Amino acid sequence: MADATYTPPAVWSAETVSGGRFANINRPTAGAREDKELPVGEQPFQLYSLATPNGVKATIMLEELIEAGHTGAEYDAWTVNIGDGEQFTSGFVGVNPNSKIPALLDRSNPDAPFRVFESGAILVHLAERFEMFLPADPAARAEVLSWVFWQVASGPFIGGGFGHFYAYAPEKYEYPINRYAMETKRIFDVADQRLGESRFLAGDEYTLADIANFPWLAPFTTGTIYNDANTFLSIDDYKNVARWVKEIAARPAVQRGRIVNKVWGDEDTQLKERHSAADFDGKRLD
Known part of the structure; x- marks a missing residue:
């Protein structure tokens, strides 16, 4: 056990062990730790994420757009296991230099793809792109x-x-x-x-x-x-x-969005990758 009181040193050392659940991936530096490209599917949007609260924001948004009839919002969702440090691959860092999920690659124009990172930016980008869920007034x-x-x-x-x-x-x-x-x-x-x-x-x-x-x-x-x-x-x-x-x-799009890139819980509530609406067949949506 650490002492109940702690006096910080004059200069913090990068050798300090933080402990806790994410100690194996925590570092005081940014950038890639492994050279590995990201998979890319056929849909206009490529989402690299995990079903944490921030990740679920993006999948709910995309599913709501599809529910509303925007076929241009179809997406491939690829799981990025942050517990294993997959957010530190060269491919992921290229989409989000901050190494946090979710990260989005907008390939709606295949000749000029571009990245959108941070969940708030992704939501605003999609809302403006499809003119939904963000009023003009x-x-x-x-x-x-x-x-x-x-x-x-x-x-x-x-x-x-x-x-x-x-x-x-x-x-x-x-x-x-x-x-x-x-x-x-x-x-x-x-x-x-x-x-x-x-x-x-x-x-x-x-x-x-x-x-x-x-x-x-x-x-x-x-x-x-x-x-x-x-x-x-x-x-x-x-x-x-x-x-x-x-x-x-109770919204169908929310129920779908909550299980995309989910890798824990009952198997029928997990959808590790999503490439089309058919991927939800046989899954339990609560």
Whole structure:
């Protein structure tokens, strides 16, 4: 066990062992560690991801576009196992120099493909490309984007903050757990109060704001993230969030999007790769 108190050295050393669930891949440097190209399929969009909350944002968005009839939004989804360090291959770093999932290669014009990385940027790019889930009216657009980037800014407090120290850190310390539990509950309270005023986060219409926030908030309500976080944080108190989660979770595109690039749980709830709608045949969509 580490000491209860810690005095930082004058200069932090890269030799420091961080410990915890992701210790084998954590490094203080960027860039590729292995020379390996990414697979490329036949669809207009190539998604390299994993069914974590940030990854699910992208797959829900793509499935919603396809559900709405946008055949141009068809995509190949390739699993990137971040626990094994696959995000540090030369191919992946070429699509996202930050080595985080999801990463998207837009090949809708095969002669001029380009990358889009970071989940918020991917959502906005797709919304603008297909003119869906992001209103044209300036005031409505501003409201949607405000909630999208609220989520992007809040995610690190929930995942790298609360989730890490409560579920993944090798030792449990009161201060960081309390610090990030407080912030996570505040985030839920912001959402709960807003959803007490409107059906969806940005108003009465389902938008990018809901697609961005749902994958992070929903697993807390169902107790499927960070061990017993649902109980520890009294998530059942947030009734408006629960109502909103239930409505969105019933959407067919959301049900499909949640299992793409999923590599854990029951086999019939996993879709490690997705190349067409037929890949969902025989899968359980909850």
